[in-house]
Amino acid sequence: MDNSLIQLAKQAILVPTGLQETDIHRVMDQLITGAVDDGDIYFQSSHYESWVMEDGIIKDASHNIEQGAGVRALSGEKTGLAYSDKIELNELLTATKNVKAIARQGQSAKVALSAAVHPTPLYPSVNPLNSLTDQEKVDLLLKIDTQTRQLDPRIEQVIVSLVGVQEHILIANQGNSLTGDVRPLVRMNVSVIVEDKGRREQGSMGGGARADYHYFLEQDRAMSFAKEAVRQALVNLEATPAPAGSMTVVLGSGWPGILLHEAIGHGLEGDFNRKGSSAFSGRIGERVASSLCTIVDNGTLAGRRGSLSVDDEGTATQNTMLIENGILKGYMQDKLNARLMGVQSTGNGRRESYAHTPLPRMTNTYMLPGESEPEEIIQSVKNGLYAKSFSGGQVDITSGKFVFSASEAYLIEDGKITRPVKGATLVGNGPEVLTRVSMVGNDLELDSGVGTCGKEGQSVPVGVGQPTLKIDGLTVGGTDV
């Protein structure tokens, strides 16, 4: 039930601190006066735990609590933020006084009030931390560690980690409307080091969801991460240096969608486009990709790591068309940038915590499937690179240049995947790269739930995905010149 989310959030945040709803109204009344156009109070209470198994033992584990409230005032293009770790009326009033300093001069352009959002929950209001007993968590890690070590005699080191978060969010918007959310998030990771004939390599695989720890027990997920990490490490033991230069690159399905996140996604965030600092600024309606490419940012997928029932400004998330059949359709917006660009928020206003300002951020960004069989795509390549998995990437949104590093890649020779190569970094130009997509697979896959995106020093969980893709001409940065 929608209202129950708000009740749960109130229960978690207001009840222990004794803060009343009338106190929140009082702060909001003081906040939205004078030249302040809009503003909000963001209450957060997060419980986080982490268990790590290394050398076959649980060396340490931690439990962490983060709570506080951030008060934000918006006036024109200006943002004021002040926050406190104490959820108390006096602290909120002081913060309000501080943030109103931004609106000392200037005219007010009051924002039209919107009705309170009663989100449809996309994930259960569970507390992952209590979903298994501490003994059960320890037993799970022990079991994974033991079984992983039995997979191959070349395994030297196994590290298994388990992380769970429960976050309660309460957002007070103009017009005394309150929105709440209860956000579970779990993640598990297995990394291994293998050694053979004096050569060492690593492999790592993880997954997660907005769910509780039982997620890892279903479909034998935990062990599938371990098997995948070992497989990857063993492949890398055989890898030879990657080639250097421009060539045809086939990207695997799933996590390689990080390409879309870096090369396209960041450049389509509203703030950069409002400021004209993105290589995609002012290009709505133009062709930015081959007609095979349709890309969305979808915050509404049930249970996904990048999904949110409401964003951090209290706007319901949505499925936003970014690129349709190669044509740029839209940007991802938070409230501030939407207002300044004369459009509606797309539910992409996200913040790392109460101590950070919201920014337009991605949720789950992926390309829709095409019509080619993945095998057919590989067969069509005479000489090229097949990049199956990646370790991460980065983009300069102004020049459009992006980089990402393959953690598992193979040469394609005469339409066949042949030998594994190591150290393949891909570089390219965001607005150009998708114009060279010549085949799109029918095998759309989303990543396993491990993505974290950084922007202006703020980290938020995200999802990516794509079908198998063929790009005609991308620079591969190996050592074999």
Add this chain to the structure above:
Amino acid sequence: MQTEQEIQRLETIIHGLLEEARNQGASSASAGLSVDNGLSVSVRLGEVETIENHCSQGLGVSVYFGQTKGSASSTDISEKSIKETVAAACSIARYTSEDSYGGLPDADKLATEFNDLDLYHPWDIDAEEAITLATDCENSARQYHSDISNSEGASVDSYSGIHIFGNSLGFLHGYASTRHSLSCSVIGEREGAMERDYWYSVARNKQDLESTEFIGQKAAERTIQRLGARGLSSRKCPVIYSAEIASSLIGSFLGAISGGSLYRKSSFLLDSLDTQVFPDFMRLYEQPHLLGALGSSMYDAEGVSTRANEIVSAGVLNTYLLSSYSARKLGMQTTGHAGGVRNLCVEAGDHNLAQLLKQMDTGLLVTELMGQGVNPVTGDYSRGAAGFWVEQGEIQYPVQEITIAGNLKDMFQHILAVGNDIEYRGNIRTGSILVEEMAIAGE
């Protein structure tokens, strides 16, 4: 003095917390507490963009029951929360494993001298003054050249904090420190292509910050220099890492000789102690007690005293970087490096950057690195890069959309020179570094 009183008050809290841990049955414990206040102001195109008032606090505790450990942290430092946080750590310690290498540092390793390292210089700046400074800074960037077409803004940040650390062996110390910075980022445009670059200054004392005019002009100059960047065909050639990014190369080295990587065998420099890891002209040393420096501290993250270290002399590795835990795992002694190095210096050569370019003659000057692309287990290295193509010791044109690749172990052995253009803005102080040969991948 008010700050002294605040330090004492917070020390009392840590003292009480350690007592609480003992009362809850812990055989030993350590705890840290931080309180930070700050102001961040940013201005873009002459208008205020954000004003943020920062005020945060947090405490963390680790408890031991014999050889098992549990940890907990909270942003709430009230008495009630302290009891709960200690209880959470104790509860976790019931489920963690016996680890014979764990525990507090040996008592005789703990710092006993606490010199004033001149780290605390509060800046009594209000939002109005910060706006003026940021505006001046951005203006000097925007007025620098007609190709500066847009701005990401200029910002002023000022933080002051108090950090307390204590453990049940009787160690208890707190100190105050400040950190101020000024930064500017602008966009240039030529023939429809945009480039962005930035510059910043950071210091413990506001008097040590570069002027707003210098920072703005430097940001603009760097942006303008990048306009008209071309690709480069794949080749092998010498590479200079400019001083401001050379620290990342040294950072990869430090990661490979840190205890955690070594005992996990996830380092490409296993068993490298007393071996030649750099050419014999290279010296890396650490000065943790430099007055007013960004990395200075009298003790490491577990209270072990820090000391001046010769980490590499004549190219030979003299010491790993160990905490108590990693030292015990390796059968060695802690080197006071829990939490990393403090003011690591790479000894400068005689050449400035222009002379290094002459020495290189033909090759690549890298001024920006992108992406991860470093495999800490094997040392395999391949990162996105941007910079300048150099011929006959002179910069020819800007380049981008390329990668530079090699193996770190090999690259370290083939460093030809370290410049005297030392970068002081971080914890690693190095000049530009010339590497004999790397693989460039491009169009």
